[in-house]
Amino acid sequence: xxxxLACLLAALFLSLSAAVTAFAVPSSAPGEANIENVDYYRNxxxxxxxxxxxxxxxxxxxxxxxxxxxxxxxxxxxxIKVNYTNxxxxxxxxxxxxxxxxxxxLIVPSDYMIERLIDEDLLLELDYSNIPNFRYIDEKYKxxxxxxxxxxxVAYNVGYVALIYNKKLVKETPDSWAxxxxxxxxxxxxxxNNPRDAFAIAQxxxxxxxxxxxxxxxxxxxxxxxxxxxxxxxYVMDEVYNIMESGAAAMAPYYVGDYFTMAxxxxxxxxxxxxxxxxxxxxxxxxxxxxxxxxxxxxxxNFMEEPEVALANxxxxxxxxxxxxxxxxxxxxxxxxxxxYPDEALFENYQYFxxxxxxxxxxxxxxxxxxxxxxSSNRSVYIGLxxxxxxxxxxxxxxxxRRKHREKYYD
Amino acid sequence: xxxxKTSLLEKAYLTLFMILLYAPIVVLxxxxxxxxxxxxVMSGFSLKWYAELFRDGATIAAFRNTVVLAxxxxxxxTVFGLFSAxxxxxxxxxxxKSSLLTTTNIPMMNPDIVTGxxxxxxxxxxxTLMRRQGVLGFGTMLIAHITFQLPYVILNILPRFxxxxxxxxxxxxxxxxxxxxxxxxxxxxxxxxxxxxGAIMAFTLSLDDFVISYxxxxxxxxTLPIRIYSMTKKRVTPDMYALSTLIFLVxxxxxIALNVIQNRAENGGRGKSGKQVEP
Numbered sequence: 001x002x003x004x005l006a007c008l009l010a011a012l013f014l015s016l017s018a019a020v021t022a023f024a025v026p027s028s029a030p031g032e033a034n035i036e037n038v039d040y041y042r043n044x045x046x047x048x049x050x051x052x053x054x055x056x057x058x059x060x061x062x063x064x065x066x067x068x069x070x071x072x073x074x075x076x077x078x079x080i081k082v083n084y085t086n087x088x089x090x091x092x093x094x095x096x097x098x099x100x101x102x103x104x105x106l107i108v109p110s111d112y113m114i115e116r117l118i119d120e121d122l123l124l125e126l127d128y129s130n131i132p133n134f135r136y137i138d139e140k141y142k143x144x145x146x147x148x149x150x151x152x153x154v155a156y157n158v159g160y161v162a163l164i165y166n167k168k169l170v171k172e173t174p175d176s177w178a179x180x181x182x183x184x185x186x187x188x189x190x191x192x193n194n195p196r197d198a199f200a201i202a203q204x205x206x207x208x209x210x211x212x213x214x215x216x217x218x219x220x221x222x223x224x225x226x227x228x229x230x231x232x233x234x235y236v237m238d239e240v241y242n243i244m245e246s247g248a249a250a251m252a253p254y255y256v257g258d259y260f261t262m263a264x265x266x267x268x269x270x271x272x273x274x275x276x277x278x279x280x281x282x283x284x285x286x287x288x289x290x291x292x293x294x295x296x297x298x299x300x301x302n303f304m305e306e307p308e309v310a311l312a313n314x315x316x317x318x319x320x321x322x323x324x325x326x327x328x329x330x331x332x333x334x335x336x337x338x339x340x341y342p343d344e345a346l347f348e349n350y351q352y353f354x355x356x357x358x359x360x361x362x363x364x365x366x367x368x369x370x371x372x373x374x375x376s377s378n379r380s381v382y383i384g385l386x387x388x389x390x391x392x393x394x395x396x397x398x399x400x401x402r403r404k405h406r407e408k409y410y411d
Numbered sequence: 412x413x414x415x416k417t418s419l420l421e422k423a424y425l426t427l428f429m430i431l432l433y434a435p436i437v438v439l440x441x442x443x444x445x446x447x448x449x450x451x452v453m454s455g456f457s458l459k460w461y462a463e464l465f466r467d468g469a470t471i472a473a474f475r476n477t478v479v480l481a482x483x484x485x486x487x488x489t490v491f492g493l494f495s496a497x498x499x500x501x502x503x504x505x506x507x508k509s510s511l512l513t514t515t516n517i518p519m520m521n522p523d524i525v526t527g528x529x530x531x532x533x534x535x536x537x538x539t540l541m542r543r544q545g546v547l548g549f550g551t552m553l554i555a556h557i558t559f560q561l562p563y564v565i566l567n568i569l570p571r572f573x574x575x576x577x578x579x580x581x582x583x584x585x586x587x588x589x590x591x592x593x594x595x596x597x598x599x600x601x602x603x604x605x606x607x608x609g610a611i612m613a614f615t616l617s618l619d620d621f622v623i624s625y626x627x628x629x630x631x632x633x634t635l636p637i638r639i640y641s642m643t644k645k646r647v648t649p650d651m652y653a654l655s656t657l658i659f660l661v662x663x664x665x666x667i668a669l670n671v672i673q674n675r676a677e678n679g680g681r682g683k684s685g686k687q688v689e690p
Contacts, residue, residue, distance in 0.1 A: 057640075058645035065463065069468055085628075099535055100544065101546055101629065103629075103630060104630050238643050238646050241450070243451075245449050246452065265448070
């Protein structure tokens with residue numbers, strides 16, 4: 001009987017995983033792309049090899065909801081196997097890369113991390129003759145500060161921070177970050193739950209440079225955030241989707257591309273570009289020094305900038321694409337979308353993050369933890385802990401004394 | 412009468428407890444049938460996310476990796492654990508025995524993050540010694556998983572030995588069994604429930620481990636928990652709710668099976684002798 005049960009369980013699991021795998025194969029038909037120079041990919045010298053791609057989670061068109069499965073298509077065309085894994089933050093990526101335990105052929109860090117990786121000699125120079133599609137990249141996103149001579153990177157996605165607000169709850173159209181400090185919205189304001197982005201909002205409002213290393217400037221920004229704290233409902237990252245969709249909060253600074261996901265579930269949401277500017281970031285494809293298959297990785301980069309592929313990615317991720325061919329396509333859902341591609345003039349005050357020196361880095365995170373726990377509530381926690389410890393001690397002493405007393409009594 | 416009062420209170424407490432425990436899972440299950448991708452607005456019933464799940468190649472691959480890793484590591488750790496348990500059981504010296512047990516328990520008591528980081532350092536260090544780059548992958552994950560599963564397997568098997576009459580094996584050998592025959596015919600059947608329970612436990616531990624896997628995983632092999640974690644830049648897609656629902660149901664089945672096996676094992680000896688008493 002027990003044997004039977006064990007067999008049954010094993011069979012159940014095996015069949016489940018078999019079913020899952022079996023289902024996965026035939027139902028991948030939707031989302032075909034017609035790549036123009038198919039032969040270029042077919043006749044590559046890397047057939048049969050493998051590349052290890054390390055990208056953000058949910059940052060590629062993966063065949064979901066009828067989209068193109070980019071990695072599968074690449075594998076079919078080129079015969080190169082793609083090991084696709086994900087990371088969650090630039091710092092995670094850095095840690096994995098620096099540990100030396102993993103060989104990645106292609107990574108997609110953000111601007112400031114690229115600056116750091118180049119500084120530490122962790123990236124290889126690209127051979128742009130293998131990436132002809134680099135010509136499609138918008139001039140705006142070439143030669144940026146982290147890679148001024150276009151030697152290491154090919155831009156993948158561009159994003160910016162803007163103010164997402166609920167039209168029903170915010171009467172006027174906000175045009176400044178000052179609205180996040182407005183007392184009438186007490187308890188309805190959301191704020192970034194990561195120090196760099198949160199400080200950037202305060203720095204914009206104060207007209208400061210995000211990459212300033214002067215501690216006095218950071219103190220100023222900290223005071224601004226502290227001033228805002230009483231009216232902030234909560235500091236959030238992905239929770240922002242639920243809170244904004246349900247209408248529980250009036251506004252939140254967040255990444256523009258993610259607004260579209262929220263708007264699908266709540267028509268009252270809108271985007272404003274505050275006049276003080278905000279953060280703009282570029283995630284770009286690079287090849288780390290640990291790469292074992294550089295040529296195939298370059299082929300992959302080229303494939304990602306293939307107009308049809310870039311279109312699929314742009315549709316799926318809904319961030320701004322640096323690929324000019326996609327912008328011309330009529331089938332592109334976000335073509336000339338005023339939210340994703342607003343007027344150039346709006347970007348006048350937008351700033352990139354640079355890699356901060358470690359002192360500034362730790363200054364910022366200290367300020368951040370001070371902000372999150374706050375001086376006064378921190379004290380009450382300590383008082384509570386001390387009171388608790390005292391109560392335990394008193395009880396212990398009392399117990400001990402009573403027992404001694406009893407023992408004496410019985411003796 | 413006073414008893415009834417307290418039991419009412421107890422019931423209320425239990426209900427509250429159950430709600431706190433299971434409400435999140437119920438919410439997850441309900442929203443896995445949502446027709447939109449929101450987790451706050453329920454817009455209608457649909458099986459869309461289940462269909463979506465089966466189309467999501469990367470997730471399926473991660474799921475397959477997770478199951479493969481869990482099955483293989485559970486198999487290894489069960490065998491190793493069984494050997495260790497036998498060894499520990501037959502150790503005479505009390506001091507030696509308890510220090511052995513403490514040593515094997517370290518991976519269980521150690522915070523996962525410490526185990527994870529130290530394993531990663533070890534693997535990378537060993538890799539440099541062997542002049543190999545990029546050692547992290549399936550192999551390292553397998554070693555790590557076996558390591559943290561071992562104490563659980565041992566702790567599941569050891570009590571079985573204690574419950575077993577040690578002279579039975581000796582009797583079997585007296586009656587002509589070779590030591591290995593005695594083990595397979597007498598000892599193993601007695602401790603089998605513990606072995607199965609240990610294997611199932613090892614399996615489930617491997618399935619949901621994130622912290623250790625996160626540090627020792629490499630570019631070729633990514634498990635489901637790591638994939639879900641990395642989705643937090645964008646939002647976690649609802650097909651994950653569908654997958655979690657499926658996994659939860661399978662886990663529930665496994666747990667029920669585990670309990671049935673354990674109950675049977677506990678009642679096993681007594682039940683049989685009870686039957687014999689009856690005419």
